[in-house]
Amino acid sequence: MKVGYLCTFTPKELIHSAGFLPYRVFATERPINLASAYIQSYSCSQARGALECALHEDFYAFVFTRCCDTLMRLTDIFEFAGKKVYNIEFPTKLGNLEYYVRELRDFVKVLEEWGGEVTYERVIESLRLYRELEKKLKRLFEFSPDYKTAIEVQQIDVRDAIKLVDEKIKSAKEEKEKPKVLITGSVCPYPKVYEIFREAGFSVKDDLCTGSRFSEYSYPDFEPEDLDSALRFIAEKYLRKSPCPTKHYENDRRFEYVLKLAEDCDAVVFLLVKFCDPHFFDYPQLRERLEGIGKKVALIELEFPVVSLEQIRTRVEALREVIE
Amino acid sequence: MRKLRTSDRMRELMGHYYMQGHQAEFNAWITSGAPVELLYAMDIYPVYPENHGALIGATKLGGYYSEFSEKRGFSRDLCSYARCDIGCVFAGTSPIGGLPKPTFLFACNNICNTVVKWYEVLSRIFKVPLFVLDMPFVRKELKESHLRYVEEQLYDFIDFSEKITGKSLEDSRLKDVISKSLEGVRLYSECLRTAKNRPSPMTCFDAFVNMAPIVCLRGTEHAVSFYTEMKEELEERVRNGISAIENEEIRLLWDNIPVWYRLRWFGEFFERRNACLVADTYTNAWTGFGELKKDDIISSMAEVYTLSYLNIGMDMTAEIINRLIEIYEVDGVVMHSNRSCKPYSFGQYEIQKKLSVPAVIIEADMVDERVFSEAQVVTRLEAFLEML
Numbered sequence: 001m002k003v004g005y006l007c008t009f010t011p012k013e014l015i016h017s018a019g020f021l022p023y024r025v026f027a028t029e030r031p032i033n034l035a036s037a038y039i040q041s042y043s044c045s046q047a048r049g050a051l052e053c054a055l056h057e058d059f060y061a062f063v064f065t066r067c068c069d070t071l072m073r074l075t076d077i078f079e080f081a082g083k084k085v086y087n088i089e090f091p092t093k094l095g096n097l098e099y100y101v102r103e104l105r106d107f108v109k110v111l112e113e114w115g116g117e118v119t120y121e122r123v124i125e126s127l128r129l130y131r132e133l134e135k136k137l138k139r140l141f142e143f144s145p146d147y148k149t150a151i152e153v154q155q156i157d158v159r160d161a162i163k164l165v166d167e168k169i170k171s172a173k174e175e176k177e178k179p180k181v182l183i184t185g186s187v188c189p190y191p192k193v194y195e196i197f198r199e200a201g202f203s204v205k206d207d208l209c210t211g212s213r214f215s216e217y218s219y220p221d222f223e224p225e226d227l228d229s230a231l232r233f234i235a236e237k238y239l240r241k242s243p244c245p246t247k248h249y250e251n252d253r254r255f256e257y258v259l260k261l262a263e264d265c266d267a268v269v270f271l272l273v274k275f276c277d278p279h280f281f282d283y284p285q286l287r288e289r290l291e292g293i294g295k296k297v298a299l300i301e302l303e304f305p306v307v308s309l310e311q312i313r314t315r316v317e318a319l320r321e322v323i324e
Numbered sequence: 325m326r327k328l329r330t331s332d333r334m335r336e337l338m339g340h341y342y343m344q345g346h347q348a349e350f351n352a353w354i355t356s357g358a359p360v361e362l363l364y365a366m367d368i369y370p371v372y373p374e375n376h377g378a379l380i381g382a383t384k385l386g387g388y389y390s391e392f393s394e395k396r397g398f399s400r401d402l403c404s405y406a407r408c409d410i411g412c413v414f415a416g417t418s419p420i421g422g423l424p425k426p427t428f429l430f431a432c433n434n435i436c437n438t439v440v441k442w443y444e445v446l447s448r449i450f451k452v453p454l455f456v457l458d459m460p461f462v463r464k465e466l467k468e469s470h471l472r473y474v475e476e477q478l479y480d481f482i483d484f485s486e487k488i489t490g491k492s493l494e495d496s497r498l499k500d501v502i503s504k505s506l507e508g509v510r511l512y513s514e515c516l517r518t519a520k521n522r523p524s525p526m527t528c529f530d531a532f533v534n535m536a537p538i539v540c541l542r543g544t545e546h547a548v549s550f551y552t553e554m555k556e557e558l559e560e561r562v563r564n565g566i567s568a569i570e571n572e573e574i575r576l577l578w579d580n581i582p583v584w585y586r587l588r589w590f591g592e593f594f595e596r597r598n599a600c601l602v603a604d605t606y607t608n609a610w611t612g613f614g615e616l617k618k619d620d621i622i623s624s625m626a627e628v629y630t631l632s633y634l635n636i637g638m639d640m641t642a643e644i645i646n647r648l649i650e651i652y653e654v655d656g657v658v659m660h661s662n663r664s665c666k667p668y669s670f671g672q673y674e675i676q677k678k679l680s681v682p683a684v685i686i687e688a689d690m691v692d693e694r695v696f697s698e699a700q701v702v703t704r705l706e707a708f709l710e711m712l
Binding site for chain 2: 037038039040042043066067068069070072073074075076077080087089091092093096099102103106245246248252274275277278280281282283284285287299
């Protein structure tokens with residue numbers, strides 16, 4: 001049974017350990033139609049597209065994490081649309097581990113109410129599987145980022161996902177030396193968009209949660225001994241996840257992270273979903289910092305489903321020319 | 325519309341408030357839903373960028389100041405309070421000559437997560453510390469775990485402020501500020517409640533215009549004396565049968581932040597159609613701060629502020645609106661779908677269906693007059709009033 005989630009801060013290991021399929025919900029190729037009756041047009045098309053998907057497809061339930069103002073309200077809206085939902089209050093200000101462990105304990109109870117069984121052994125197994133998937137995805141991305149695969153693995157069983165990535169690694173070829181672009185943003189669930197960058201002569205690196213941010217963690221260095229310490233492990237893993245603009249970090253960790261990623265790149269593209277407030281607030285000052293270290297920067301605003309690939313192509317090609 | 329005498333006094337009071345900010349030894353820029361009592365108790369002067377944004381909207385300069393930040397790359401889709409306020413920082417001025425430079429910043433996300441991002445921007449511009457008070461969203465029920473999380477942060481905040489100012493928070497001082505806060509909120513709530521009378525002595529436009537003291541001066545004697553005076557004037561109107569509008573036939577409730585640059589326009593529009601907007605959800609939100617407990621200040625502060633109006637789930641919101649509908653005996657609700665305020669606006673389509681009276685949704689923006697479509701608003705409102 002599918003349990004849908006929207007944000008990569010969702011503890012998918014717990015959903016998986018309870019016997020559900022954690023399924024990341026994205027906007028699809030389907031035009032946004034039914035969702036417009038539930039939420040205003042000035043919400044981002046990832047939110048509207050995910051709702052559209054939820055209204056068409058079969059899910060057992062949906063799990064939300066507090067990220068942005070839209071996601072905060074979306075839980076209720078999904079419930080109003082007749083869906084079973086639960087919201088985990090992921091902290092906005094990162095730091096208080098105990099608080100988040102308590103949130104996860106509550107979530108375990110909910111999974112049990114939903115008929116799942118969460119045991120120490122099962123959580124450890126899910127943790128192991130996801131860690132393997134994350135490690136292999138990172139390896140694949142080191143050869144050559146494969147966005148189609150990165151998106152696909154978020155919607156299939158983790159064991160199948162590992163097999164899929166294994167196959168991709170076998171056939172992966174290292175990319176030739178080309179000017180490198182860092183694509184930064186939230187989600188872009190359309191592999192064809194990334195192809196545009198390659199077709200324009202870039203090699204690609206990313207800071208997206210439909211790309212590297214899905215598998216970028218620094219893991220705690222202890223072995224969980226019981227269910228509660230496994231929850232602690234998960235809490236810590238997610239608090240130490242690659243930084244996202246929806247969270248508040250000490251010492252501007254998010255900016256420093258992106259600046260570091262950009263070091264070996266020639267250009268940076270902000271690939272932002274229209275109405276995505278957290279990213280758009282960061283954009284001007286982050287852009288300034290990136291330009292300060294000599295990067296060429298462009299902003300491309302997206303709305304899902306992406307209808308005009310050619311407009312994006314024109315922008316990307318122009319950027320490629322500037323670099324030459 | 326009959327203007328309240330106290331509105332002139334409010335202008336004087338707020339003028340004085342803004343001037344004082346420039347003389348204060350320490351000042352903190354603070355979000356509208358944060359526990360300001362802590363600042364007053366530590367002699368830290370609170371500066372409200374949101375109130376500043378509203379003021380800019382009311383002077384119809386929202387578009388003008390927004391452009392200063394838009395030119396720097398801030399998207400036109402971002403909150404217009406934020407765009408305006410950041411714009412004023414870049415412009416180096418504002419209708420009141422700009423806000424004083426902050427000693428530190430204090431953002432509480434019980435009204436939105438937008439303020440966290442907005443204050444991060446300010447923190448980079450001014451190179452001053454930012455304290456984020458993270459309040460979990462209460463979708464269904466307030467959890468003990470959430471309260472503990474907030475309470476711990478309140479103590480962190482006190483430490484943080486004490487370190488910066490070198491002063492310590494005195495219990496007696498905090499108690500005194502809380503007493504004044506409670507007194508101010510009580511009087512303010514009583515002012516709003518006079519609108520229960522038929523005809524109502526005030527409109528929500530009077531409430532909007534006169535809300536600045538409860539936001540900015542809550543916890544001081546100024547708010548207490550201001551709302552005492554306002555209450556006297558309103559009660560005098562009730563005694564003498566003086567109504568806010570000429571001929572009150574329809575009573576309405578407003579939802580969301582006002583359209584600041586069109587306050588008078590809306591007021592006259594409704595008055596011409598004998599409709600009185602007697603109350604609203606925005607100004608009513610501050611009445612909730614009257615639940616603070618004098619004997620257990622920090623933990624009751626955690627509870628009261630976490631349960632702020634924009635930090636609760638849709639079921640609770642609909643319940644509150646239905647209660648307001650009952651208290652003020654309104655015939656309909658006008659819901660402002662506000663492009664600038666996602667947490668206030670998303671969910672309105674659903675809430676509308678849970679209300680006990682008919683509601684209409686109009687699209688606008690609280691400060692950015694460039695997106696206001698008069699013809700569309702008129703058509704919707706006229707159809708709605710006719711239906712009522």
